[in-house]
Amino acid sequence: MIDRNDRGLPPRRFAAQQFAEQPFASLAFIACCLLALLLPLPSFAAEYAVGPAPAWVEHVRPGEPSKEQLAHVSDGVAYLLIDSQVRTATPGFKDRYRHFIKKALNAKGVESIANLEIQFDPSYQTLTLHSIDIVRNGRTIAKLPAASVKILQRETELDSLIYDGSKTANIFLDDVRSGDVVDYAYTVSGRNRVFGDRDFGNAFLQYDEPSARIHARLLIPSQEPLTLASRNGAQAATIREHDGLRDYEWDATDTTPATVDKGAPDWYFPYAQVEWSQFPNWAAVAHWALPLYKVPDRIGPDLQREVDRIARAQSGETGRALAALRLVQGDVRYLGIEIGANSHAPNPPDTVFGRRFGDCKDKTLLTLTLLDRLGIKARAALVDTQTERGIADVLPNPAAFDHVIVQARLNGAWYWLDPTRPAQLSDLAHIYQPDFGLALLVDPATKSLVPMKSAQAAVSSRSVQVVLDAHAGFDKPVRYSIVTTYEGGEAEDERDQFASTTLGDMQKKYLNYYADSYPGISVEKSLEMNDDKVANRLVTTEHYLIGHIDSKDAKGGHTVAIATPDIDGLLQDPEVIVRKSPLQRRFPLDVHESTRMLLPESWPDKSEDQTVSNPAFRFERRVESHGLTVAIDDHFAALADEVSVPDMPRFLADLAHGRNQLGYQLTWTGPLASATPATTATATASRTAQGIDRVNWPVSLLGMACLGIFVWLGVLVYRYDPLPHAIPSDAPRGLGGWMILVVIGLLLTLFVQGRMVLSALDAMAPDAWAKLTTFGSSVYKPAWAPSLLGELIGNIALFVWTVLLLVLMFRRRRSFPRLAAGFYVAAIAYMACDVWSASRFLDLPFNHEDQVTLSKAIVHAVIWAPYLLVSRRVKATFVNGWQGRGPAGPVSAVVGA
Secondary structure: OOOHHHHOOOOOOOHHHOOOOOOOOHHHHHHHHHHHHHOOOOOOOOOOEEOOOOOOOOOOOOOOOOHHHHHOOOOOEEEEEEEEEEEOOOOOOOEEEEEEEEEEOOHHHHHHHOEEEEEEOOOOOEEEEEEEEEEEOOEEEEOOOOOEEEEEOOOOOHHHOEEOOOEEEEEEOOOOOOOOEEEEEEEEEOOOHHHOOOOEEEEEOOOOOOEEEEEEEEEEEOOOOOEEEEEOOOOOOEEEEEOOEEEEEEEEEEEOOOOOOOOOOOOOOOOOEEEEEOOOOHHHHHHHHHHHHOOOOOOOHHHHHHHHHHHHHOOOHHHHHHHHHHHHHHHOEEOEEOOHHHHOOOOOHHHHHHHOEEOHHHHHHHHHHHHHHOOOOEEEEEEOOOOHHHHHHOOOOHHHOOEEEEEEEEOOEEEEEOOOOOOOOOOHHHOOOOOOOEEEEOOOOOOOOEEOOOOOOOOEEEEEEEEEEOOOOOOOOEEEEEEEEEEEHHHHHHHHHHHOOOHHHHHHHHHHHHHOOOOOEEEEEEEEEEEEOOOOEEEEEEEEEEOOOEEEOOOOEEEEEEOOHHHHHHOOOOOOOOOOOOEEOOOOOEEEEEEEEEEEEEEEEEEEEEEEEEOOEEEEEEEEEEEEEEEEEEEEEEOOOEEOOOOHHHHHHHHHHHHHHHOEEEEEEOOOOOOOOOOOOOEEEEEOOOOHHHOOHHHHHHHHHHHHHHHHHHHHHHOOOOOOOOOOOOOOOOOOOOHHHHHHHHHHHHHHHHHHHHHHHHHOOHHHHHHHHOOOOOOOOOOHHHHHHHHHHHHHHHHHHHHHHHHHHHOOEOOHHHHHHHHHHHHHHHHHHHHHHHHHHOOOOOOHHHHHHHHHHHHHHHHHHHHHHHOHHHHHHOOEOHHHOOOOOOOOOOOOO
């Protein structure tokens, strides 16, 4: 559809390397090569010429790259000069002179500058090489006379089934070394006659690599009108008049590169650029396209028979329009022969229908012809599938578009129809058409671009129904079934997948997709696919088995993680997070994922709702557990196709917030049983991300009350002030020696006791507390409530006692040794009581971990309690009384060992 050379897209590698070779699609390549042998091509006595630069060209000296520019070089090449000079002095003709000077900074740069590529279209362009030189240490070596120039048929769009007849002059330079400068110039002459006498084009004053100097020039006859535009800070032109020509010139030096982050939308264009056009407005472009898409006055008998057949079979205009569309979509394959004027001009409908292939232009005009003969009003519409709404930022010109579709009036409303899409067998209400933002209607009344809005909705949705059947127990394979319903664009995309591969390969693809979430997955039944083409709905059904869905920790705890992969993939961060470019998002898109886990026994009743709202998307989650079922319902809706750079921090934060809602787990402790997934100590159903809903407020308030009481008691005990004792005169003092171990032990005990308090509160979360203390529950025992509350109160008491000891210790209080010794004894009593009650009333075994914990407490008490009471260092260190009172009198005697 589009002549990319005239459009002048920004290159990654400048000038001769601006057209990157793409991989050939094998079947398309063979078909197009055979077709090329059958199609007449313009013949040239020579495919290129060698000669001096045209007289109208002005010689421009190269720039010198700065240190800052060299620091931004990424491919080993320093661009000293990029020069583009265009002359349209002759009506219908155009000369484009290009001059490049590049320096190889290293071996990688040598590979780049030693291979030159120049693309041209021999159907309307000629190539003249002016010079190819290597400059080494100030000496110029002429390479053009002996250069190896190969003219190759390089179809860069064959993978898209487009054959445009373009050729590439490949020049391979020998003896190029690091530090060499390659200086070459050429002119491509000619203009595609499909555009008539009006010219348009652009010149870049900035690229994605730094350039020491960028020079651009445009010469047109003085009397001809021209519209100029500058983008992204491009400088204004210097204008001169001479020889009946208006001479525009731009000169940029020491330019910095413009960068485009991965994932940026195609309509994002950061490069400094100037544009010119002799089309004054979009109405002029529509007027240019009118004769190209004029329906022929007569059609051949073969095409007329199809018109008559459709008219007999369909009585209403909707049925006739859809029949015509399906005929072109299904019976005329896509293949573009876009040579010369056919880059934008369609072939006659009879020709296209007779050979049964054509590109978007051909298929559009054929569809318009059928609709016209069937009495349906329709018109062509030019769109850009890449830059979409970005065409609003360019000057009016025919090359702003890369695709053409049909707009038909049916039942009083306008509908967009694309004859190049795979056969659409749905009714009018469900026919899918992507929204390309803006379109130019090929109509005499057209004044400007119009939004692609119509009665039809650009629906693209997916609904996933998941069942994880674990009613037989988690120690047995879990049945995993997924029913996915695709609608609109999602249905067409998935239908294309099934059309291009086998059902077995699709099964492997799906299996690997779910294996990321469930490594033990295997296929139970083969993939099923049901396609309702009328409603444009495709349904797949999958059946798997998951072995070892639960994971165990060293303490006997079990966890089952419920995955929601369809939603999870939509909430991932983009590949580039710190951005200078906006981020493109898929839009429209609507995804529902409903997950049901069937359990072997009842789970605590619970429900929660979460919503994450962002200008770019909305995510909603509802989790509900009741009886033998845990239900998770997720909904993701895309709200915009782009996230701006200022909005990225909030966007990333909301993505993370959404991801934090996704992880859902079933956890329990004790031996795993088929019929009872939660049989002992604690049984919880919790999300990975803990929230305020996990707080058991009555228990928490009780804990805070106990904390207050123990703090009050601690203040009273703080005032305890034993009588002064005799201080050994020659004993060591301070928190040293063996005493340092006591200090470290108390500090560690503070953190351990704090963690124990938090763990006790977490074990008494509402769902776990209800299951353990509710009569009739499978794990109910009357002693659970007093045991858990006693454990919480005991841990709070020990925590406050530890804080009090640390304060007394660092203030060198006489009361510290006695209270510390009492703490070690009290810890033994508390642990022994806890273990005994758990064994006696809860039937919990006295296991190895309990034995180790109690033994450690006894050892600590046996060692440190006597030490604190008889140590000479302790007696000499802890001598202060309450409120700073010291010993009662002089000390001379030595008491204690």
